[in-house]
Amino acid sequence: xxxxxxxxxxxxxxxxxxxxxxxxxxxxxxxxxxxxxxxxxxxxxxxxxxxxxxxxxxxxxxxxxxxxxxxxxxxxxxxxxxxxxxxxxxxxxxxxxxxxxxxxxxxxxxxxxxxxxxxxxxxxxxxxxxxxxxxxxxxxxxxxxxxxxxxxxxxxxxxxxxxxx
Amino acid sequence: xxxxxxxxxxxxxxxxxxxxxxxxxxxxxxxxxxxxxxxxxxxxxxxxxxxxxxxxxxxxxxxxxxxxxxxxxxxxxxxxxxxxxxxxxxxxxxxxxxxxxxxxxxxxxxxxxxxxxxxxxxxxxxxxxxxxxxxxxxxxxxxxxxxxxxxxxxxxxxxxxxxxxxxxxxxxxxxxxxxxxxxxxxxxxxxxxxxxxxxxxxxxxxxxxxxxxxxxxxxxxxxxxxxxxxxxxxxxxxxxxxxxxxxxxxxxxxxx
Numbered sequence: 001x002x003x004x005x006x007x008x009x010x011x012x013x014x015x016x017x018x019x020x021x022x023x024x025x026x027x028x029x030x031x032x033x034x035x036x037x038x039x040x041x042x043x044x045x046x047x048x049x050x051x052x053x054x055x056x057x058x059x060x061x062x063x064x065x066x067x068x069x070x071x072x073x074x075x076x077x078x079x080x081x082x083x084x085x086x087x088x089x090x091x092x093x094x095x096x097x098x099x100x101x102x103x104x105x106x107x108x109x110x111x112x113x114x115x116x117x118x119x120x121x122x123x124x125x126x127x128x129x130x131x132x133x134x135x136x137x138x139x140x141x142x143x144x145x146x147x148x149x150x151x152x153x154x155x156x157x158x159x160x161x162x163x164x165x
Numbered sequence: 166x167x168x169x170x171x172x173x174x175x176x177x178x179x180x181x182x183x184x185x186x187x188x189x190x191x192x193x194x195x196x197x198x199x200x201x202x203x204x205x206x207x208x209x210x211x212x213x214x215x216x217x218x219x220x221x222x223x224x225x226x227x228x229x230x231x232x233x234x235x236x237x238x239x240x241x242x243x244x245x246x247x248x249x250x251x252x253x254x255x256x257x258x259x260x261x262x263x264x265x266x267x268x269x270x271x272x273x274x275x276x277x278x279x280x281x282x283x284x285x286x287x288x289x290x291x292x293x294x295x296x297x298x299x300x301x302x303x304x305x306x307x308x309x310x311x312x313x314x315x316x317x318x319x320x321x322x323x324x325x326x327x328x329x330x331x332x333x334x335x336x337x338x339x340x341x342x343x344x345x346x347x348x349x350x351x352x353x354x355x356x357x358x359x360x361x362x363x364x365x366x367x368x369x370x371x372x373x374x375x376x377x378x379x380x381x382x383x384x385x386x387x388x389x390x391x392x393x394x395x396x397x398x399x400x401x402x403x404x405x406x407x408x409x410x411x412x413x414x415x416x417x418x419x420x421x
Contacts, residue, residue, distance in 0.1 A: 040301050043340035063340065066297035091379035097298045102404055103369050104299045105385035108378050130297050132379045165305065 031075030032114065032153050037160035039067040039088075039144050044134045062090065062133035067146060067160045068122045069129075073114040081112040083149040090133030092146070097125050106130070111151075124165055138162045251418045254403060254411030255390075261398035265365045269326065269354040272339030277352055279397060286321045286416065287393040291368045293329035293384050294341040299405070303388060304345045309409035311346065314416065321416070323349045328363070328370045328386040330356050366391055366399065394419060 042065035067086070073079060084092040094109045112127055114120045122128050129146070138144065142162040149155050181191055268278045279287070290307060292300040304325065311318040325342065327333035330353050338351030353359075363370050371385040388405035390412065400419055403412050 040297060041344050042297070042301075043344050063337075064295055064297040066301075093378060093380060095298070095380075099388070099405065102387050102389050103385055104296075104388035104405065105371075105373065106296065106298065106380075106383045108375050108380065108383075124298060124302055128298050130380065165302070 028076030028116065030073050030077045030079035030114070030116070030150070030152050032079060032150065032156065033072045033074070034148065034156060034158045035070045035072055037067060037069035037146065037158055039131070039138060039142075039160045039162045040065045041140050041162055041164065042131075042134060042138045044137055062135070063137075065089070065131040065134060065138055066095075066124075067092075067129040067131060067144065068124065069158070069160065070122070071112070071114045071120045073116060073118055076116050077152065078113060078115045078118075079153050080114070080151040081148055082110070082151055084129050085147045085149075086129075086131055087145040088135055088138060089131035090135065091131075093130045093132060094127070095130040096127050099125070140164060251415075253401065253415050253418075254407050255392065255401035255415050256404070257401060258399050261394065261396075261400050264393055264397050264399050265361065266397070267358060267362050267365075269352040269358060269362070270335055272335045272342060272351040274335050277350060279393075282322050282397075284320070284395045286395060286420070287324055288321055288416075289324045289326060289366070289391040289393065291326050291328050291363065291366070291370070291386055291391075292388070293327050293386070294333050294337045295329060295380070296384070299388055301344075303390070303405070304342070304349070306407075306409045306412070307349070307390070308345050310413050310416070313409060313413040317417065317420065320420070325349060325351045326362060327351070327353045327359070328368070328384050330354060330359055392416065392419065 042063045044063045065088075071081065081094065084094065086092050094112055095106050096109050098105050098107055109127070112120060112122070120127070131144075140163050144160045144162065146158050146160055147155055148158070181194075186194065264279065266278065266280045268276055271277045288307060288310070290300075290303050292303060294300070307323050311321070311323060314321070323346070325338065327338065333351075333353045335351070335353060338353055342349045342351045362368075367387075368389075369385070369387045372382050373385055374382050390403040390407070391399060392401040392403070392415070394400045401415055403415075
């Protein structure tokens with residue numbers, strides 16, 4: 001029994017040592033935090049019953065909204081936001097609003113980068129997470145659960161509060 | 166010769182050199198005179214009444230300079246007092262463009278005809294409910310304009326005309342607008358009628374497909390605000406991002 005305990009301790013020490021080595025001497029890692037997440041109030045709009053004579057499958061129905069946040073990276077390696085999901089919507093897409101002259105367009109973007117020791121802001125008139133097909137009305141004070149998937153850091157969960165900008 | 170009146174310091178010169186004052190007293194009197202009155206008064210023998218008049222004139226000058234300053238300051242701060250004319254935040258359409266009448270469907274399913282808005286200003290935004298970023302911002306700005314104008318806003322119809330009739334049913338528009346102001350009017354209709362309205366206002370509308378995305382398609386569109394006067398003439402176009410305060414001030418000016 002004593003021997004067994006010793007083996008276990010040794011294993012723990014080795015593991016600790018290895019993790020220390022990887023933390024100090026290993027390759028650089030991103031260290032992400034997500035700040036100031038908020039969403040726009042919105043009502044569920046245009047249920048599929050409204051799409052008279054049109055194939056509802058062709059369009060995501062239900063209302064839309066946008067979630068904004070700031071990605072802060074304190075690590076020494078960059079990371080990339082590649083996908084997002086939410087409990088409040090069927091789909092979440094990464095979008096960017098672009099103004100050319102006075103013409104406004106939304107452009108889906110495949111990825112949103114955060115540089116090493118940098119920050120990327122998703123804010124009105126710029127990058128945002130578009131909620132498509134709302135499952136419920138979003139009223140000021142409501143909380144939306146969000147899941148963000150990063151290339152290196154994996155999935156991160158957060159909550160965004162609904163408020164007026 | 167009577168003794169000098171000490172309140173009439175200016176009159177002291179009558180007593181100079183007649184043996185009334187000692188040399189030291191005369192020097193002191195010169196010094197006092199120079200300190201108090203040089204630069205304001207003509208030298209020597211100015212009667213007291215004249216001094217009083219000059220003081221009054223000086224006071225009048227100070228008061229009028231202050232009044233001009235306050236006036237200029239007020240004109241700078243309060244646009245309606247500007248004597249040199251109003252500077253528009255929007256682009257003034259001159260001569261105004263007479264808008265073609267149109268009939269569309271509002272969020273309650275009722276017909277809305279522009280020419281029925283008699284004696285009313287109409288502030289129009291072209292957008293779509295599927296737009297989560299810029300369109301809500303513009304609707305929030307419109308609401309702010311309404312709040313700033315308070316009772317004056319009762320003579321204004323706030324319109325959102327869709328650029329996406331395929332998705333924007335009356336109900337969809339209604340639900341979008343209730344988040345802002347249920348009294349805003351959301352209009353949709355058949356594509357041909359809407360196209361005529363877009364063309365008349367010079368609104369750019371383009372459908373853009375997004376392959377393999379849930380959004381299906383997105384609309385690129387002009388994000389301006391359009392002000393139509395009670396004679397149904399397009400008077401002002403506000404660029405995206407114009408401050409609600411500036412828009413409200415322009416509207417007040419057009420109403421005058």
